Amino acid sequence: MRVAVVGGGISGLVAAYRLRQALGDAAELVLVERRERVGGILRTVEIEGDPVDLGAEAFVGRRPEIPELMGELGIAEQLVHPAGKRPLVWSEGAGHPLPERTLMGIPAGAESVAGLVDARTLAAIEEEPNRPLTWVRGGDMSVGELVRDRFGEKVVRRSVDPLLGGVYAGLADSIGVRAALPTLAAALDRGAPSLTRAVSEALPPPSTTPVFGGIRDGYGVLLDALRAAADVKIEIGTAATRLTRTAKGWHVDPVGDVDAVILATPAPVTAELLREIAPEASALAAGIDLASSAVVALALPADTALPDNSGILVATGEPLRAKAFTLSSRKWPHLAARDVALVRASFGRFGDPAPLSWSDEDLISAAVEDLTTVTGADIRPLRAVVQRWPGGLPQYAPGHTTRIADLRSATADLPGLALAGAYLDGVGVPACAATGTKAAARITDHLG
Ligand SMILES: Cc1cc2nc3c(=O)[nH]c(=O)nc-3n(C[C@H](O)[C@H](O)[C@H](O)COP(=O)(O)OP(=O)(O)OC[C@H]3O[C@@H](n4cnc5c(N)ncnc54)[C@H](O)[C@@H]3O)c2cc1C
Incomplete structure (x- = not known):
């Protein structure tokens, strides 16, 4: 039995590992990866002698997938949690504590965003429950459209955009309510009479469990463990270029004939192969x-006077080029112990791909200048590493959940073909891993 996995990101590697578990030693598993390395958007490099992640650096720890995988793979001792410091939002030229008790920045009351928005906006939030709300049950709209109408533009730009930017590299206007905030859509579907009420219903109960987890020596540890456990033949520098059906299964160029195939590729590549x-x-x-x-990624002298916050998110419209800073050495206790202070600056958003074409020097200067502005510290990097992620994050636009449901039905009758990836059930690493597991289960069922 021969199975191909196309794409060596976390979705494809988890799929290969689950296939090996289910199909046993005899199955021939081949994974083709277009780049010269596996991992996709997970990439760990050494900076000043220690591992640093240049893509994803955390995961939602309240989801089970990654801690479970780490347990299965014998790397549970690598699980770490952030120190629990609060990020800042940079708005109107000053840092403000990130609002608490919000749903992706959408407050359940004016007090959450006091200090971040003006008195008029606070009054509008207080009044909101008294204004009739129109929501089509089962419908969708952009998060920006909904929040702007109910709470005003400043909440969108200063509270919601910075958080959605962190997850999707998108803005509130490019992301749909139903896919990004399913519990909010559910509360609205149930007939919540206001956005304030819907957010209160949708917020998870307060909990002391850390929201995020991480891997002490970087995602590379998980990638290595998955590779070893999957015992899969990996062909790097090899792009799948065509997929056709055969009498018994599938033909993948340049892999050859296989009994089944998992496409764990970004949406445009999947579109091309389908x-x-x-x-x-x-x-x-x-x-x-x-x-x-x-x-x-910047390595700074350990005594650089960074604020005691996990990061600084930039509100839309600020005259800065960076969109966010992760103050990694403040955020993660295991990184605080290192000889250098680590900071990650993020650039680019949906609709603003310009920074991707800047030179390394320009990106590094912009990171240093903007970090100086937002921290007031003297920023003198010992080392700087640039990583570009072209097309790295799918946009969950309004209607995305329906699109994915339709896509799944349109492939349901293709036996021995399964899809995995960040465009399906969520962009986060746990959601991607879950699509890999689900795809492998579909293939295993098919192969009997
Ligand atoms: C900068 C950044 C930071 C992020 N931070 C976090 C975070 O902290 N926490 C979190 O949970 N999520 C984070 N994410 C999201 C998360 O990292 C990604 O959604 C996830 O890693 C995607 O995994 P994937 O395997 O689905 O896709 P990818 O990682 O994109 O893998 C797909 C693979 O397919 C390969 N490929 C493409 N075409 C072909 C072809 N024709 N043939 C063969 N191979 C092909 C690609 O080269 C790639 O390796 C971040 C994303 C970005 C961009």
């Missing part, structure tokens, strides 16, 4: 936009 065999599904995948971004 074009001949499932044109409707292909068109649906092709309609998913991507956002590009770049990360500049």
Whole structure:
């Protein structure tokens, strides 16, 4: 039995590992990866002698997938949690504590955003429950449209955009309520009479469990463990270029004939590979936009006077080029113990891909200048590393959940073919891992 996995990001590697678990030693597993390395948007490099992540650096620790995988793979001792420091929002030229008790920055009351927005906006939030709300049950709209109408523009730009920017590299206007905030959509579907009420219903109960987790020596540890456990033949520098059906299964160029195939590729590549065999599904995948971004990792002298916050998110419209800073050495206790202070600056958002074309020097200067502005510290990098992520994040636009449901039905009758990836059930690493597991289960069922 021969199975191909196309794409060596976390989705593809988890799929390969789950296939190995289910199919046993005899199955021949081949994974093709276009780049010269596996990991996709997970990439760990050494900076000043220690591992640093240049793509994802955390995961939602309240979801089970990654801690469970780490346990299964024998690397549970690598699980770390942030120190619990609060980020700042940079708005109107000053840092403000990130509002608490919000749903992706949408407050359940004016007090959450006091100090961040003006008195008029606070009054509008207080009044909001008294204004009739129109929401089409089962419908969708952009988060920006909903929040702007109910709470005003300043809440969108200063509270919601910075948080959505961190997850999707998108803005409130490019992200749909139903896919990004399913519990909010559910509360609105149930007939919540106001946004204030819907957010209160949708907020998870307060909890002392850390929201995020991380891997002490970087995501590279998880990638290595998955590779070893999957025992999969990996062909790097090899792009799958065409997928066709055969009498018994599938033909993947340049892998050859296989009994089953998992496409763990970004949406546009998946669209291209599905074009001949499932044109409707292909068109649906092709309609998913991507956002590009770049990360500049800075190693600074350990005594650099950084604020005691986990990061600084930049409100929309500020005259800065960076969109966010992760003050990694403040955020993670295990990084605080290092000889250098680590900071990650993020650039680029959906609709603003310009920073991707800047030179390394320009990105590094912009990171240093903007970090100086937001911290007031003397920023003198010992080392700076630039990583570009073209098309790294799919945009969950309004209607995304329906699009994905349609895409799944349009591929449901293709036996031995399964999809995984960040455009399906969430962009976070745990959601991607879950799609890999689900895809492997579909293939295992098919192969009996
Ligand atoms: C800068 C940044 C920071 C992030 N931070 C976090 C975070 O802290 N926490 C979190 O949970 N999530 C984070 N995310 C999101 C998360 O990292 C990604 O959504 C996830 O890693 C995507 O995994 P994937 O395997 O689905 O896709 P990818 O990692 O994109 O992997 C797909 C792979 O397919 C390969 N490929 C493409 N075409 C072909 C082809 N024709 N043939 C063969 N191979 C092909 C690609 O080269 C790639 O390696 C971040 C994303 C970005 C961009």
